[in-house]
Amino acid sequence: xxxxxxxxxxxxxxxxxxxxxxxxxxxxxxxxxxxxxxxxxxxxxxxxxxxxxxxxxxxxxxxxxxxxxxxxxxxxxxxxxxxxxxxxxxxxxxxxxxxxxxxxxxxxxxxxxxxxxxxxxxxxxxxxxxxxxxxxxxxxxxxxxxxxxxxxxxxxxxxxxxxxxxxxxxxxxxxxxxxxxxxxxxxxxxxxxxxxxxxxxxxxxxxxxxxxxxxxxxxxxxxxxxxxxxxxxxxxxxxxxxxxxxxxxxxxxxxxxxxxxxxxxxxxxxxxxxxxxxxxxxxxxxxxxxxxxxxxxxxxxxxxxxxxxxxxxxxxxxxxxxxxxxxxxxxxxxxxxxxxxxxxxxxxx
Ligand SMILES: [Mn+2]
Numbered sequence: 113x114x115x116x117x118x119x120x121x122x123x124x125x126x127x128x129x130x131x132x133x134x135x136x137x138x139x140x141x142x143x144x145x146x147x148x149x150x151x152x153x154x155x156x157x158x159x160x161x162x163x164x165x166x167x168x169x170x171x172x173x174x175x176x177x178x179x180x181x182x183x184x185x186x187x188x189x190x191x192x193x194x195x196x197x198x199x200x201x202x203x204x205x206x207x208x209x210x211x212x213x214x215x216x217x218x219x220x221x222x223x224x225x226x227x228x229x230x231x232x233x234x235x236x237x238x239x240x241x242x243x244x245x246x247x248x249x250x251x252x253x254x255x256x257x258x259x260x261x262x263x264x265x266x267x268x269x270x271x272x273x274x275x276x277x278x279x280x281x282x283x284x285x286x287x288x289x290x291x292x293x294x295x296x297x298x299x300x301x302x303x304x305x306x307x308x309x310x311x312x313x314x315x316x317x318x319x320x321x322x323x324x325x326x327x328x329x330x331x332x333x334x335x336x337x338x339x340x341x342x343x344x345x346x347x348x349x350x351x352x353x354x355x356x357x358x359x360x361x362x363x364x365x366x367x368x369x370x371x372x373x374x375x376x377x378x379x380x381x382x383x384x385x386x387x388x389x390x391x392x393x394x395x396x397x398x399x400x401x402x403x404x405x406x407x408x409x410x411x412x413x414x415x416x417x418x419x420x421x422x423x424x425x426x427x428x429x430x431x432x433x434x435x436x437x438x439x440x441x442x443x444x445x446x447x448x449x450x451x452x453x454x455x456x457x458x459x460x461x
Contacts, residue, residue: 150228159297180235272297
């Protein structure tokens with residue numbers, strides 16, 4: 113969905129989305145902010161937080177950050193030290209401490225959710241907000257219905273792109289650290305400027321951020337050329353043992369606990385493996401079946417074109433989008449796997 117705009121070679125003024133003045137008003141109206149993002153915070157959520165943090169600091173107001181988890185090691189490269197000074201996160205024992213903090217700080221601060229509009233996906237902070245009916249505002253770019261407290265425009269390729277537009281609207285200069293984090297978030301959510309929502313505006317935003325001395329190759333390499341070699345070894349074994357059918361264009365691969373242990377694969381290190389199979393023209397449906405630590409089954413499905421994997425996942429109470437879905441089966445791995453493969457065969461044929 114490329115942004116509809118009257119931006120052209122003749123008219124070089126890039127219009128603002130209707131949500132931007134509302135965001136600006138929210139910033140002007142409040143003096144204290146608490147910002148958060150969804151559970152399993154990603155590069156876009158964190159980048160938008162860093163960008164927003166510097167913006168608020170720049171206008172001399174107070175801001176704190178609370179997420180459900182420590183920053184993923186993979187994403188530490190994009191986080192400036194100054195941001196860590198105000199960064200708080202949950203752990204198994206912090207519920208009481210965190211609730212005390214919310215009690216205190218939310219007396220004066222406004223709650224802002226970035227890159228997410230579901231209170232149920234916030235962890236303790238969401239629990240607290242629901243219990244205490246705390247008003248919140250979200251800034252998001254997913255496909256959802258806008259509401260008074262949900263400022264969403266799905267024409268943006270990332271939440272970082274929205275924050276960049278807020279800087280532009282308010283005419284606030286961007287600090288290099290903020291520019292780098294915003295750029296990184298854009299790269300992550302657009303798959304290095306390739307996914308369908310990548311627009312003219314995305315490129316203008318990224319181009320402007322480059323003026324702050326960002327090295328695009330350094331950012332790219334951190335995201336896409338940063339895997340441990342054991343990932344390739346695991347993939348290689350997975351492919352060797354997979355079912356591949358080039359006529360019906362599918363692959364069904366399996367990641368067992370044995371394989372994970374053999375290569376000491378950490379949680380998160382298998383992320384994105386299933387999508388990689390779609391890089392080959394013989395594959396239009398990729399399924400990765402995983403044995404969980406609890407001995408049950410989870411599966412990720414990716415497809416191209418008209419193959420609707422969300423429809424398939426729904427048969428097992430899973431969900432997702434047409435071309436990307438997931439499901440979980442709460443039963444012992446081996447029989448669950450057989451059931452799933454049988455259902456997949458019926459689906460394919
Ligand atoms: Mn995002």
